[in-house]
Amino acid sequence: MGYRQRSRMRPAVKLTQLAKRAGCAAKAPPGTLFPLLAALPRSTDANVLIGNATADDAAVYRLDDERALVLTTDFFTPIVDDPYTFGQIAAANALSDVYAMGGRPLTALNLVGLPDALPVEALGEILRGGAEKCREAGIEIVGGHTIRGEEPIYGLSVTGLVHPARVVSNAGARPGDALVLTKSIGTGIITTAAKQGRDDEGAIEAAIAGMTALNDGACAAMLEVGVHACTDVTGFGLLGHLRNLLVASGAAAAIDADAVPTLPSVHRYAEAGLVPGGTRGTHRFLADWVDWGALPEACQLVLADAQTSGGLLIAVAAERAARLIETLVGRGASVAAVIGEVQAGQGRAGRMTVRA
Numbered sequence: 001m002g003y004r005q006r007s008r009m010r011p012a013v014k015l016t017q018l019a020k021r022a023g024c025a026a027k028a029p030p031g032t033l034f035p036l037l038a039a040l041p042r043s044t045d046a047n048v049l050i051g052n053a054t055a056d057d058a059a060v061y062r063l064d065d066e067r068a069l070v071l072t073t074d075f076f077t078p079i080v081d082d083p084y085t086f087g088q089i090a091a092a093n094a095l096s097d098v099y100a101m102g103g104r105p106l107t108a109l110n111l112v113g114l115p116d117a118l119p120v121e122a123l124g125e126i127l128r129g130g131a132e133k134c135r136e137a138g139i140e141i142v143g144g145h146t147i148r149g150e151e152p153i154y155g156l157s158v159t160g161l162v163h164p165a166r167v168v169s170n171a172g173a174r175p176g177d178a179l180v181l182t183k184s185i186g187t188g189i190i191t192t193a194a195k196q197g198r199d200d201e202g203a204i205e206a207a208i209a210g211m212t213a214l215n216d217g218a219c220a221a222m223l224e225v226g227v228h229a230c231t232d233v234t235g236f237g238l239l240g241h242l243r244n245l246l247v248a249s250g251a252a253a254a255i256d257a258d259a260v261p262t263l264p265s266v267h268r269y270a271e272a273g274l275v276p277g278g279t280r281g282t283h284r285f286l287a288d289w290v291d292w293g294a295l296p297e298a299c300q301l302v303l304a305d306a307q308t309s310g311g312l313l314i315a316v317a318a319e320r321a322a323r324l325i326e327t328l329v330g331r332g333a334s335v336a337a338v339i340g341e342v343q344a345g346q347g348r349a350g351r352m353t354v355r356a
């Protein structure tokens with residue numbers, strides 16, 4: 001009996017059933033992580049242009065006057081059942097941190113956790129998804145490391161390049177800037193619904209289209225127009241990552257809840273309680289930072305929802321916002337929306353007001 005026949009007879013393993021938490025919702029909560037990171041010794045190497053002090057997307061290490069390395073890693077447990085798609089999403093997500101710094105990826109390394117319950121063919125498909133997504137980004141995966149573990153894990157360590165004077169950090173937002181988002185949110189809620197067999201509206205297709213999309217075009221658009229700050233929206237949700245950007249920038253912000261692009265069915269699923277634990281954790285963390293106004297709790301949870309491979313969140317001078325939107329659309333961003341504005345941070349850096 002040939003291999004093909006055997007593998008067809010094998011009962012399909014549902015990848016997400018092998019994982020307790022899905023995608024970036026498996027990220028350790030910010031409330032746990034930040035005090036630990038703050039207690040570590042600060043970098044004294046003058047070539048470390050960006051280290052772990054500002055919760056930025058990637059580290060930036062200056063090589064010379066023209067070149068700096070962008071260094072980042074991201075890996076997580078399955079967020080979808082199809083192994084090839086999981087590989088694509090994990091790779092797009094890891095590459096995104098380089099794009100969020102205004103960098104260009106150069107190479108990547110695979111990071112793999114392999115449980116006994118995962119058929120080796122499925123691992124092959126995960127790796128193929130990652131490799132093809134990297135090829136789409138114009139780079140190759142040049143090595144990696146695999147360990148046996150309880151749950152499937154996949155991700156990349158990515159090395160990129162940026163001009164030291166053209167780094168887009170998360171620390172440059174200025175009062176009056178427009179905040180622009182380049183993908184719809186809600187992937188944590190939708191993948192949770194799908195995992196529980198309750199995605200009765202089939203929203204997972206739109207979520208997958210978003211999660212597999214590279215942020216390369218959005219990066220090119222922001223470099224072309226010139227922006228003040230950027231981060232990508234992943235496990236801490238839209239407002240969790242906005243909070244990090246605002247703290248790093250010493251600024252505050254107002255968000256228009258209605259202007260935030262969301263995936264189909266997200267609000268309905270949130271109202272039905274289909275919300276990942278990571279999202280609830282971030283929502284609790286945000287209580288000290290967000291004035292929710294009259295916004296219903298389900299809508300609050302959407303704004304806190306743990307994203308996997310989310311879009312770029314960009315702070316741009318108000319007078320350049322229209323051009324940025326135009327350029328993003330021209331470069332193929334699925335979404336390009338002004339969702340609020342940066343405000344002065346005196347005494348309230350990191351605070352957010354949500355206008356319902």
Ligand code: CO
Pocket residue numbers: 056057096097100231232233234
């Ligand atoms: Co990031």
Ligand code: CO
Pocket residue numbers: 057073074093097234
């Ligand atoms: Co990341």
